Amino acid sequence: MTMEPRNFDLPFYQPVAEECALFETAYKNGLPLLLKGPTGCGKTRFIEHMAARTGRPLYTVACHDDLSAADLVGRYLLRGGETEWVDGPLTRAVREGAICYLDEIVEARKDVTVVLHPLTDNRRTLMLDRTGEELHAPAGFMLVASYNPGYQNVLKRLKPSTRQRFLSISFDFPKPAVETVIVAQESGLDESRVKSLVRLAGHIRALSGMDLEEGVSTRLLIYAAQLIAGGMNVDLALQAAVIEPLTDEPDVQNALRDLITVVYG
Secondary structure: OOOOOOOOOOOOOOOOOOHHHHHHHHHHOOOOEEEEOOOOOOHHHHHHHHHHHHOOOEEEEEOOOOOOHHHHHEEEEEEOOEEEEEEOHHHHHHHHOOEEEEEOHHHOOOHHHHHHHHHOOOOOEEEEOOOOEEEEOOOOOEEEEEEOHHHOOOOOOOOHHHHOOOEEEEOOOOOHHHHHHHHHHHHOOOHHHHHHHHHHHHHHHHOOOOOOOOOOOHHHHHHHHHHHHOOOOHHHHHHHHHHHHHOOOHHHHHHHHHHHHHHHO
């Protein structure tokens, strides 16, 4: 596997298909983009890379159960005895022509999507009801959201009326050769040793019938490789960076240790 030429002004990202070209085309045409994929597979790094590549500021919002439309748009705050309007990250992104990235959008409250809809069609507007402003997004503004389809349930599901407003890219864990390059680049561990980590990850992801919500992420492999590159014993590094983050169940942890023994011999 050959790594693409490295520009050290950009956050490192190794393309796996045509995702960079698709992003650039969406950006040039002012189209919103939805990234779908499991935890730790590179969605956030991809956005950081593409924001730097397009030369746009990036506002990242980690969505959660209590995130409301006001958190994104802004609110009046009391400062020095006076009431002052303070823009939220979405409003700042619209004003500045920046990229706004909503990570795990399904975690946010339902009123958030109501605010987003006018930004995801030909209107490209943001209404600030509290101030009476109607902001028109400039050419540089782009709305990007992500979610993990594996964690969707009846209560937290992205509605079709929202999904169909976005272009979509599906992300997954990279193929072994690509993942080896990524982990080696990010950790400094030589590729010959990284290959064993990637092989272990493939076995864990292929497991069925175990109490694992998801397989080991590329992010966790990088953590493990960084520990090993720093001189830590392999068993201890994998315990801290793979086994413990994946499960609290003693039986499952023992099964993972047995698998590590098989892979590392």
